[in-house]
Amino acid sequence: MDLRYSDEEEAFRAELVEWLDEVLPTVGPPPADQNDWEARRAYDTAWQRMLFDQGYAGINWPKEVGGRGASPAEHLIFLEETERRNAPYVGVMFVALLHAGPTIVTEATPEQKAAHLPAILRGDEVWCQGFSEPQAGSDLASLRTRAVRDGDEYVINGSKIWTSNAQVADYCELLVRTDPDAPKHKGITWLMLPMDTPGIDIRPLRTIAGSDEFSEVFLDDVRVPVANRVGDENDGWRVAMVTFSFERGTAFVSEMLASMQLVEQLAAAAKQITRGSGTAWDDAGLRRDIGQAAADLDALWALVKRNVTQASRTGVPGPGGSVFKLHYSEVRHRLGLLGERVFERAGLAVDDVAGMSNRPHVEGLLHAISISIAAGTTQIQRNIVAERILGLPKDR
Ligand SMILES: Cc1cc2nc3c(=O)[nH]c(=O)nc-3n(C[C@H](O)[C@H](O)[C@H](O)COP(=O)(O)OP(=O)(O)OC[C@H]3O[C@@H](n4cnc5c(N)ncnc54)[C@H](O)[C@@H]3O)c2cc1C
DSSP: OOOSOOHHHHHHHHHHHHHHHHHHHHHOOOOSOTTOHHHHHHHHHHHHHHHHHHTOTTTTSOGGGTSOOOOHHHHHHHHHHHHHTTOOOOGGGHHIIIIIHHHHHHHSOHHHHHHHHHHHHHTOOOEEEEOOBTTBSTTGGGOOOEEEEETTEEEEEEEEEEEETGGGOSEEEEEEESOTTSOGGGSEEEEEEETTSTTEEEEEEOOTTSOOOEEEEEEEEEEEEGGGEESSTTOHHHHHHHHHHHHHHTTTHHHHHHHHHHHHHHHHHHHHSEETTEEGGGOHHHHHHHHHHHHHHHHHHHHHHHHHHHHHHHSSOOTHHHHHHHHHHHHHHHHHHHHHHHHGGGGGSSOEETTEEOHHHHHHHHHHHHHTTTTSOHHHHHHHIIIIISOOOOOO
């Protein structure tokens, strides 16, 4: 694999950079209130619409479903340059663009693709993920939300938890149990649930960082057309594995690139913050650990390039995404702790230190804890690496 970019790919970069430099000054910052979900939806979907109008939506999606059909290298260039220029984050479009959409591209019928993919690419459809339940997180296959067939509809009863962005989503990628008598992995079905269906009750939960980004979702006799099923009835576990491979494979790449900027900001802050008669940067141990974090992120970027190249051969990311997710969550946590060492006591409050905002570091530290849980915990990623890459015996 050649990790350098070709002349054509660099030409793609130049065209993209020219457009970004032109439009980004007109976009403005994201809404200040992180819990103003309508404003966040409006901001994130407006950016998606701008990407769509310029031909950059679904950068790596196939052309036949409305994507750009860009090469893996161009996809990475897109991520690099949008992140480097602080373009808006994918935000509430995360599930739609990064794993529900790609699952629909791979698994859905032509009618289902036509109904959803153009709307997602335009930023008109926001999705959430209804997989986890109170007793079914890591052991997802033990989920109990029931769907009973009634003519052309499924009638759903049960509850979901940790559903990110549920309060602004139009659709939910929902896992339900359709055969309670089958072995647990064999009785599950993957459905597209319109979030305005009667019988859905959304109750936001508050995180340690003060955000109500995820919710409990209660489903009481919710009726969904059978036509909303992706894949066969009781084949939902296989479809969910496709969803996971996208979620772990590339969904965290922009965040990782943003972490590279955080390392640079930390180094700059350390050089300015007074400590004793010098600055925090005089601490050789701190300098070494900041350097280590920068090196780890560089190594992760090389891993991303490898994973994306491999995924482009099969169309679906492989278990390499688990290696990335595992390492990224560890590096991100160490980076959060490094922020604390740079800002010291001031880093415990969201405040300005030496004229700089420490907000990204405080919020980053709190957020880092959840990264090792979201999309499958660190322990579960280790099991996947052990079983699927190293070929060790099954956990259970
Ligand atoms: C920020 C955030 C956003 C999320 N968004 C969504 C969302 O939008 N939609 C959604 O469906 N879910 C979402 N989740 C839920 C997430 O997928 C689950 O929290 C995760 O899968 C863990 O499940 P659990 O919380 O039930 O923990 P448990 O499965 O109960 O795990 C508890 C502990 O036991 C360990 N453990 C469990 N089984 C094993 C094993 N076999 N071997 C070793 N250790 C094990 C785990 O690693 C963990 O440390 C989100 C979570 C977070 C933190």
